[in-house]
Amino acid sequence: MSSKTEKDRLGKNIKRVKPLLKKEEAIVRPSFKKMLIATDIHGDYRALEFILKFAEKKGIEAYIFLGDYIDKGPDSVAVLNELLEMKLRNPKKIFLLRGNHETRDISRWFEFSDDLADETELLEASNAVFEQMPIGAVLNENIFCVHGCIAGTKHESLKDISKKDPKKYLWNDPGTEDGLLPSGRGGGIYSIGPDLIKKFMKQNDLQLIIRGHTSHQEGVKLFCDDRVISLYSTLPGTGPRARAAVAVLEEKKIKFYYYRKTKNGFEWEDEVKQLDLK
Ligand SMILES: [Mn+2]
Structure with a gap:
């Protein structure tokens, strides 16, 4: 549960950040020497602090x-x-993409709306801000980041992605079987086959996709001949062996750093996995 001060702070932040997010396109295009990619913080403030x-x-x-x-x-x-x-401090260097929890449909069933149960105006203002969040990011011109996956439609282009109709991008998953398969997540949601993902990447000059959305024990899972990275940056709470990961993109390589839960907090692992890019 959050304190009154914390909620008041949210009210102020929401108001100030809205015009900033509104100005951002559905796809943002940051290019920097060293970028951190993290996902699915899901209300875990201690993990966020640890990562930062x-x-x-x-x-x-x-x-x-x-x-x-x-x-x-x-x-x-x-x-x-x-x-x-x-x-707010660094608008050109911090990018907050939208996830499926940043939607009215789902957030009303979960903890955030419980937290703001007595603050309907603040909940409404937060939802209005979520609607302004960008859907995807293209890093260094050819790495596509999105919460879920691509839509999997014919001739799909990055240019077609809009803030108005983001559902597929927030909910879909990459799959291991070719084609567009209905997902167990619900109606209108699909598992996107490697054939469709490769076609999309070719058509849009992309070499890699980084996505979150699916919690797993490994922290990082690779799909589509290592061209789709499924990342999860907090611990799903499924046992002591679970690990979470963040990615650091620097020049032509991407490194994955893993951490685990310890008795009193978290601990980074020595092992770092690296993927070389073209
Ligand atoms: Mn999700």
């Missing part, structure tokens, strides 16, 4: 978050406050 401290040490220039800031964890409002304040 690490990023500062690494000399990260720009931050790309792939959505799902709220729900599941105990501190949705604190997480939002931290990220919105980062955005």
Whole structure:
């Protein structure tokens, strides 16, 4: 649960950040030497703090978050406050993509709306701000970041992605079987086959997709001949062996850093996985 002060802070941040997000296109295009990609913070303020401290040490220039800031964890409002304040301090270097939890349809069933149960105006204002969040990011001109996946439609172009109709991009998943398969997540949601993903990447001059949305024990899962990275940056709470990951994109390589839960907090692993880019 969040305090009254925390909620008041959210009210102010929401008001100030709205025009900034409104100005951003559905697809933002950051190009920097060293970028951090993290996703699905889901109300875990301690994990966010842990990740931000690490990023500062690494000399990260720009931050790309792939959505799902709220729900599941105990501190949705604190997480939002931290990220919105980062955005306000550094609007050209912090990018907050929209996740499927940043929608009216789903957030009303979860912790964020419980938190704001007595604050209908603030909940409404937050939802209005979520609608202004960008849907995707293209990093260094050829790495596409999105919460869910692509739509999987014919002749799909990045140019067609709009803030008005983002559902597919927030909900779909990459699959292992070719074609467009209905998803167990619900109606109108699909698992996108490697054939469709490769076609989309070719048509849009992309070499990699980074997405979040699916929690798993590994922190990073690769699909589509290592061209789709499924990242998860908090611990889904499924046992001591679970690990979470963030990605650091620097020049022509992308590195994955993993952390685990310890008795008193979190700990980075020594092992770093690296993917070389073209
Ligand atoms: Mn999600």
